[in-house]
Amino acid sequence: MIKHVLFPLLLLFLGSGLTLSVSESQPASLLPHAAESFNISYIQLKNAGSCSYMVYISTSCSSPRYTRDQISIAFGDAYGNQIYAPRLDDPNSGTFESCSSDTFQIYGPCAYQICYVYLYRSGFDGWKPESVKINGYNGRPVTFYYNTFIPRDTWYGFNLCNAAASSHQVTVQKWLICIVLGVLLSFWL
Structure with missing residues (x-):
């Protein structure tokens, strides 16, 4: 009798745990945003050129025909390599x-999986990138889709480092839930 009552409850628990973990693994924001506390002086101090990165930047067809604006880029991994x-x-x-x-070949410290990129524009012409693709030294190529004008004198882009770390954490939690439930179910079946 207890097995027949507990088994459906365990399946309900498992289903709700997996649903929760899937919803938590989605990135918080896939839209570019202004960097709130981005410190370029830290990057300049640490930027020893020991690895090469290929950066492909596509400019939107709705961007001005050309720009004389100064364009800078900063990117890195979740471990502080910038x-x-x-x-x-x-x-x-x-x-x-x-x-x-x-296409740009950029040298800098060796980083793991690139999870953030910021662009900086200084000038009056305006510029609208379509996407930025970075082929890194220790990670998969990653593409960030902008398709919006970069504000003037602001670091603007993506930081998905925390989303990647929390996604990994949720995956581990999901596996632990499955293992515990599997052990419990083996006693009742």
Whole structure:
């Protein structure tokens, strides 16, 4: 009798635990935002060039035909490895023209999986990137989709480092729940 009552309750518990873990593993925000406490001086002090990164930046077709604005990029991993390029733009070479893609080789400290990127724009022309793809040294290539104008004089982009860490934590919790429930069910069946 107890087995017949507890078994459906355990299945209900398992189902609600897995549903909760799946909903918690979604990133908090997939939209670019202004960096609240981004410290570029820390990056400059730590930026020893020992690894190479390929960065592919696509400019939107709805961006101005060309920009004379200064464009900078900073990206890194969840462990504090940060890469910074102070100036990617070159108006004489047609960099960041609308409907175009530009490739940059950037050197910096060796990082693990890249989980954040910020762009900085200084000037009056305006610029709208479509996407930024980074091929890193120790991780999978990652693409960040902007498709919005970068505000002037603001670090603007994505920080998914906490989302990646919490997603890993939730996955471990899900496995632990399954193991515990499997052991409990083996006693009742």
